[in-house]
Amino acid sequence: MTKARYPREKYLKRLRPFYSDTGMIKVISGVRRCGKSCLLECVEKELLNQGVSKSSIIFINLDKRPFKSIKNAKKLEEAIDKRTKGISGIKYLLLDEIQNAKDFEESLNAYREEDDFSIFITGSNSYLLSGELSTKLTGRYIEIKMTTLTFDEYLGMKRFLQKPINPNLDVEFNSYLIEGGFPKALEYDDLTAKKMYVQSVVDEIFEKDIKHNKKIRKKRLFDEIMRYIINNFGSTTSIDKLTDYLNCTKGMKVHKEIVYRYVEQLIAMRIVDKCTRIDQKSKESLFGREKYYLSDLSFYFIRNTDNRINYGPVLENVVYNYAKSLNYEISIGKLKDFEIDFILRDINQDYSYVQVAKTIDNGGDDDNQNSTEEREYRPLESIRDNYPKYLLTMDHLFQRRNGIKHENLVDFIASENLF
Secondary structure (H helix, E strand, O other), X not given: OOOOOOOXXXXXXXXXXHOOOOOEEEEEEOOOXXXXXXXXXXXXXXXXXXXXXXXXXXXXXXXXOOOOOOOEHHHHHHXXXXXXXXXXXXXXXXXXXXXXXXXXXHHXXXXXXXXXXXXXXXXXXXXXXXXXXXXXXXXEEEEEEOOOOOHHHHHHHHHHOOOOOOOOHHHHHHHHHHHOOOHHHHHOOOHHHHHHHHHHHHXXXXXXXXXXXXXXXXXXXXXXXXXHHHHOOOOEEOHHHHHHHHXXXXXXXXXXXXXXXXXXXXXXOOOEEEEEEEEOOOOOEEEEEEEEEEOOOHHHHHHOOOOOOOHHHHHHHXXXXXXXXXXXXXXXXXXXXXXXXXEEEOOOOOEEEEEEOOOOOXXXXXXXXXXXXXXXXXXXXXXXXXXXXXXXXXXXXXXXXXXXXXXXXXXXXXXXXXX
């Protein structure tokens, strides 16, 4: 009997309009072990509940028996044709870890041309995630970019698994920060077991996506770049600054072109994501001083023995991944001398502005002015349009200023609020 899977509704609702669309290939991408296979299983369950016959659904996981031996497009076609022979109507191809079959793109294009195959694929390696797929999948496709569990999903999955949830959500939130969001980790009750599982996931990503990546020839250089980006997540950085660090501090004598390529590989593997800066007045991108956020905080905590939480970048990272899971376009804003943590744009091209801080209550200074509060409110107050503005903190007592919505970050995400 198939194990029940936690339904990741954020992604399922984006896929549903295309379930029976034979002209659109559905690509589900994301870092390894973020839940892509389970999402495909949820799609299969929903198709069955809609009345699609079991024989019309062909689920092939190329990482598992009996399909591990499929290493090229010819073998893939043989497996599909064997299972679809004599079946009329739409056939649903659910192909997991498709990158294991070399030259799979031509086969998928051919099946789509037959106009009676609805195709879903997942993949984890840097090729599938890097955008190169678009040059070989002729015609139309949509890409659903999955993240690991956001905090609201972390709570939802705990409920689904009938795990106890502390009534004090701040306690749950701190557990989430340390454990990370890889879904299977929630199946373990012991913290040591959770960390061992997450370590195995991180090791798998490094082994499969880095060690055997032909685009990464200088492994030591790549590891130094990865270490720097991971350890400085949420901080403003640039390729020039990183190149100077490698040359001056590490004595590695590298050119910024290769540093740029290796950072792009980190992004392609979904270990980190780049958030660009835009000038709020001109709406133009300001290249060279981006921030990088982790696809999962465990990448930092697993590689560092110090478990102390630097709440500034950590809370920004949590909000960034939450907004990303809701399909917002995200950038950093600059307005004169002020920085806006996040500018979000939804599918309707409407904006919202977000500041993130642990607290705005520093008790006031000698002049009875709360400088922390001023620092967080001033950038939002300087924006002269009427789009929503949010200040998310860990505070439970809220300040009200000029229509800005001061919310508790934990409650805001746990309640699945939109911006």
